[in-house]
Amino acid sequence: MTAAKAPANTPPSPRIASVPRVSKEELQRRLSATLRHMDEKGIDVAIVTTPDNIYYLSGYFTRAITSNTALIINNKGGAVLVTRRSDEGNYLRIQDETTITRFVSFTDDMMAESMGLIGSIAVSEVPGCKVAGLEMDGIFTSHHHFSKLLRALAPVSAVDIGVTIDRQRWIKSDWELACHRAAAAITVEASNRALKRVQPGVMDSEIAADVAANSILLGSEWVCTWPIILTGAETGRAHSSWQGDKVAEGLPTTLEFAAVRHRYHSPIYRTVVFSPTDEQARYAEAVAEAHQACLDAMRPGALAEDIYEAKRAVLDRFGLADRSSGRAGYTVGIAFAPNWVQRNGVDLMKGNKTLLDAGMVFHIVTLVGRPNVFGVAQSSSAVVTRQGHEVLTVDGITRPILV
Secondary structure (H helix, E strand, C coil), X not given: CCCCCCCCCCCCCCCCCCCCCCCHHHHHHHHHHHHHHHHHHCCCEEXXXXXXXXXXXHCCCCCCCCCCCEEEEECCCCEEEEEEHXXXXXXXXXXXXXXXXXXXXXXXXXXXXHHHHXXXXXXXXXXXXXXXXXXXXXXXXXXXXXXXXXXHHCXXXXXXXXXXXXXXXXXXXXXXXXXXXXHHHHHHHHHHHHHHXXXXXXXXXXXXXXXXXXXXXXXXXXXXXXXXXXXXXXXXXXXXXXXXXXXXXXXXXXXXXXXXXXXXXXXXXXXXXXXXXXXXXXXXXXXXXXXXXXXXXXXXXXXXXXXHHHHHHHHHHCCCHHHECCEEXXXXXXXXXXXXXXXXXXXXXXXXXXXXXXXXXXXXXXXXXXXXXXXXXXXXXXXXXXXXXXXXXXXXXXXCEEC
C-alpha cells in the first residue's frame, strides 16, 4: 500500500495568516526591563552575544549565528549593534523599528579581533565603567574569543546577565502568543498532510520532504532544525532523524517538527503504527493517558515538577515509568539552531519548584520506548492561561495513531 500521488495541477498551498514584525514599543518595553535589572545590580554596560537575546531586545537577527555579534547596552538605554559588515543589510531592514541606536561593523579579516573591538566599545560607552554584564553561557562564543573579550574589558568586573534576560522571555506578550499561534497553525496543517503520506513502503525521507515543503508553502520561516522523522528501530534512538528507511507494519513511525513565525517555534510530535503489537498498543495507551495528565495539570501556580509527577503517576500505573525521560516538557519561544528548546528556560522535571505563570509556552512531550527497538510519543505546544491552559497545536489527535 503506497500513498496516492498528488495530481500535477494541484494548486499551491494556502498560506496561514501572517503576523507583523515586532513593534518598536514592545522592543522598548523589553529593553527597559533589562535596564531596570542593570540598575538594581549596578551594571554599567551589558554585552549581549546570544542570537535569541539580541533578537529579543532589538529585533535584529541573521543566520550567521556563529559569527561574533554583540548588542552593547549602556545604563542610559543606548544600544550599539556590532556585527560583520556583510550583515549590514539585516540591520538596515529594521533601522526604523529597532531599539538599536548605533551600528558598528567589521570586515571579515577583522574577525579574529572582533571581540577586542566589542570590549573596547563597551568600556567607552560608559565613562568610568566598573561592571559589565555578560552572557556567561552563550554556546556560540568560544572560550578563546570569550577570553579576548575579558582582556579587552579589564579592569572592568564581569558579572552574568544572561539568565536574567532569558527569564524575561519566559512570559510571552500578546504579540509573541500571536506568533506561536500562527506557527502552530502551520505545524498542524503540515502535520495533517504528512500523516496522510505515512503508509507502509513510504521512505522516511519522503515524509521529511513533505513536512519541510508544506511548512514552507504554508508560510513558515526557516526553522532551527530539520524535521525529525523516524521509523522502525530509529524511533528508539533519541535525537536522530530520517535514515532512508521504509515505513513497515508492526513498527512505529514518529514525526516531530515545528513551524516558525518571527523565530517563535510551535512543535508537535505524532506517532503512527500499522498493525501494532500488543506491547506497542500498551505503550500507546500509556502515552495517551500520561500526556493528557500533563495537560490537565497545567495551570498558574502549579510547580514545574507537578507536570512531571502527573506523567510519572500514569506511567507508574502502566509499569513504564523507567521507559521515559526525566522531564515532561520545556519552554519554547525564540529559537535559532541547533534546536527550539528555550535556553535557561523551565524544564518540567522532578525537583523543579518553578511556579508556572500565565503566558509561559511549553512543548509538552510524552515519549516512552525501548532503546534501539521502538518508541511511541505524543506532544502538544501549549500556553499557560489565567484559567488553566490552551493547547496551540489542536488537530484532533489526542493519542498515537494505531492502524
